[in-house]
Amino acid sequence: MSSVKRAGPFRLILTLAVAGFVSGLVLVTVYVRTAPLILENQKAALEAAIFKVVPGSTTRKAFEVKDNKLVPFEGDGLPMEDAVFAAYDDNGVLLGYGIPSEGPGFQDTISLIYGYNPETRTIIGMEVLESKETPGLGDKIIKDQDFVDNFKALAIEPEVVSVKTGTREAANEVDSISGATISSKAVVKIINAGNEKFLPLIAAAHESEEQP
Amino acid sequence: MDAQDKLYTETMKGFWRENPVFVQLLGLCPALAVTNSAINGLAMGGATAFVLLGSSILVSLFRNLIPKQVRITSFIIIIATFVTVADLSLQALLPAVHKELGAFIALIVVNCLILGRQEAFASRNRFPYAVGDAVGMAVGFTFALVLVGGIREVLGNGSLFGFSLFGESFEPWVIMILPPGGFLTLGVLLIIFAQVKKSRDKRSALEAGKEAA
Numbered sequence: 001m002s003s004v005k006r007a008g009p010f011r012l013i014l015t016l017a018v019a020g021f022v023s024g025l026v027l028v029t030v031y032v033r034t035a036p037l038i039l040e041n042q043k044a045a046l047e048a049a050i051f052k053v054v055p056g057s058t059t060r061k062a063f064e065v066k067d068n069k070l071v072p073f074e075g076d077g078l079p080m081e082d083a084v085f086a087a088y089d090d091n092g093v094l095l096g097y098g099i100p101s102e103g104p105g106f107q108d109t110i111s112l113i114y115g116y117n118p119e120t121r122t123i124i125g126m127e128v129l130e131s132k133e134t135p136g137l138g139d140k141i142i143k144d145q146d147f148v149d150n151f152k153a154l155a156i157e158p159e160v161v162s163v164k165t166g167t168r169e170a171a172n173e174v175d176s177i178s179g180a181t182i183s184s185k186a187v188v189k190i191i192n193a194g195n196e197k198f199l200p201l202i203a204a205a206h207e208s209e210e211q212p
Numbered sequence: 213m214d215a216q217d218k219l220y221t222e223t224m225k226g227f228w229r230e231n232p233v234f235v236q237l238l239g240l241c242p243a244l245a246v247t248n249s250a251i252n253g254l255a256m257g258g259a260t261a262f263v264l265l266g267s268s269i270l271v272s273l274f275r276n277l278i279p280k281q282v283r284i285t286s287f288i289i290i291i292a293t294f295v296t297v298a299d300l301s302l303q304a305l306l307p308a309v310h311k312e313l314g315a316f317i318a319l320i321v322v323n324c325l326i327l328g329r330q331e332a333f334a335s336r337n338r339f340p341y342a343v344g345d346a347v348g349m350a351v352g353f354t355f356a357l358v359l360v361g362g363i364r365e366v367l368g369n370g371s372l373f374g375f376s377l378f379g380e381s382f383e384p385w386v387i388m389i390l391p392p393g394g395f396l397t398l399g400v401l402l403i404i405f406a407q408v409k410k411s412r413d414k415r416s417a418l419e420a421g422k423e424a425a
Contacts, residue, residue, distance in 0.1 A: 007279035015279055019286050023293040030297050037304035045307070130311070134390070179386065 043078050045129060046113065050085045050098035053115030053125030057087035057095045063205070070205045084198050087115070096124055097202055101194030105186040108132040110141070114151060114191055118202055122171075123160070123191065126151035131183075138183035147184065150174045156195055162188045222333075222341050226348030232325045233356035233398075234405040239325035243357055244394035246316050250373050253361030255309050257354025259302065259317055263294040264326050264353075265346045268334040272342030275335045287330040288321070295320045325353060363397050364388045 007015075050060050062073035065082045073079045085098040097118065102111035110133070115125035128142045140147060154160060155171035162185050163169075165178040176184035232238045242260070247253045270290050271278075278286045299317045302310040310317065320326065329349055334342040362372055368388030370378045387393050 007281065011279050012282050015277070016282055016285060016289075019289045023289050026293055027296055030300050034300040034304035038300070038307075041304065041307045137386070137390070 046078055046100070049113045049127040049129060050087055053098050053113055053127050054087035054096040055115070055125060056089055058090050059088045059092075060098065061086045061088070065201065068201070070201050084202065097198075099194045099198050100129070101190050101197070103186065103190040103193055105131055106133050106138045106180075106182045110183075110186055110190060112187065112190060114194065116156075116195075116199070116202070118206060121156055123151050123154040123156060126187070126191070128187075133180070133183045137177075137180045140177045140180050141183050141187050144177055147175065147177050151191075156199075159192050159195070160188050219340055219344050222337075223344035223348040226345065226350070226352040227355065228352070231352045231356060231405075232349050233353060233360075234401060235409070236325075236328075237402075238328055239323050239353055240398070241319065242316055242323060243353075243360060244391070244398060246313060247357050247361035247364060247394060247397075248368065248389040249365040249371075250358050250362040252312055253357035253359075254354065255313055256316060257350070257357045259298050259313070260320055260323060260326070260353055261347075261350030262298050263291060263320050263323075264329060264350050265343070266294040267291045267326060267330055268342045268346035269339070271330045271334040272337060272339045278335075283335060284327075284331070287327060287335075291326055291330070292321050325349065360394070360397050360401065363401075364393050368393055 047060075051057050062079050063070040063084050063086060064073045064079050065071075070084065073083060078085075083100065085100075087095050087098055089095055095117070097116045098113050099116055100111065100113045102109055104110070108131070110128060110131040112126060112128045112131075114123055114127075116122075117124050126148060131139065131141065133139045133141060142148075150168070151174070153171070154174065157172060160172055160174060162174045162176045162181075165176055167173075168175045174184065174188055226232065230236060233240065233243045239260070242256050246256045267287070267290050271287060274286075295318065298320070299310075302313075302317060329345060333345045337345070366372055366377060367385045368390075370376060370382040370384050385393075388397070
């Protein structure tokens with residue numbers, strides 16, 4: 001602020017150009033440095049979640065959707081979209097599938113992964129990967145253990161439904177969280193959408209495996 | 213006033229006498245939005261402190277090089293760069309914190325506290341004073357956020373910094389962690405601060421009167 005005289009247009013343009021250039025350089029450097037770490041964090045979170053939603057599993061294999069069929073994923077790391085994960089125990093016995101799915105919640109997209117056992121046709125676990133639900137209320141879909149426990153043995157037929165808190169009776173019903181009905185319903189909806197999309201593919205893959 | 217004294221006053225003023233939230237009423241958006249728990253307030257305060265300190269240093273160092281007409285644009289470029297750096301680093305290094313604060317990190321760019329300090333102070337003062345001012349304001353802002361967040365967490369969830377205080381029998385006052393709770397808490401705190409200031413002004417006026425007599 002020392003100069004009282006007005007700077008000419010060239011000075012102004014030069015100042016902003018230099019500021020923009022330096023800022024761009026800094027941002028590119030930071031982005032290049034952090035991008036692999038960020039991706040790694042997301043993958044680590046997904047990987048940990050797979051083993052959590054399929055209890056007892058220790059190894060996993062990724063399958064991606066190609067031409068309406070599940071094919072083994074070839075490439076480094078984990079596929080982040082349109083994929084399911086077969087989870088096995090130490091002896092290589094298939095325990096179930098981790099199925100990622102996402103959809104609109106109360107505030108923003110909720111993305112979650114749930115475990116599915118094709119033999120008993122039940123859901124065996126659920127973990128929210130990303131959500132911006134209301135802290136203290138909607139985020140109970142992550143923090144409320146009673147709600148999360150709903151998904152430990154949940155029948156999927158005819159479809160998963162959410163019922164009022166404490167009125168769960170049938171095997172396909174989920175107790176909603178009182179005060180967070182919309183978030184609870186959203187989770188159920190997302191799971192049904194995942195079922196609709198992936199279960200036929202998983203069933204088809206199983207048939208072709210058993211009858212070579 | 214010698215240099216040491218000035219540095220001390222410029223640093224200390226942000227904490228209490230000119231507290232950014234309670235006295236200047238700046239940065240109210242994050243003060244209301246992310247303060248539903250003490251730990252969120254602390255994390256938001258930390259991120260804001262990083263941006264404020266970095267921007268104040270740069271603005272103060274380059275204050276004679278930036279022409280007056282484009283100063284606001286230049287400040288915003290500097291602030292936005294620091295915010296993006298903070299956003300990406302948090303995502304890479306502390307994903308849990310980033311998950312909690314989410315969109316509010318990016319919104320630090322438009323926190324009027326930060327731009328306000330650049331325009332009102334850093335662009336007119338030498339480097340050490342600018343640092344002192346930024347540190348004081350950042351500490352004051354963080355203090356305010358933790359205070360609001362702490363009150364809301366205790367009343368709305370019965371816990372502080374995640375530790376449960378009252379046990380199972382406590383019926384949480386849920387509205388306190390919802391947006392209205394932010395307005396209620398901040399409003400009550402502002403009344404208290406205004407009262408304190410009023411009585412202090414009265415007292416100093418009385419003393420001045422005595423001396424004059």
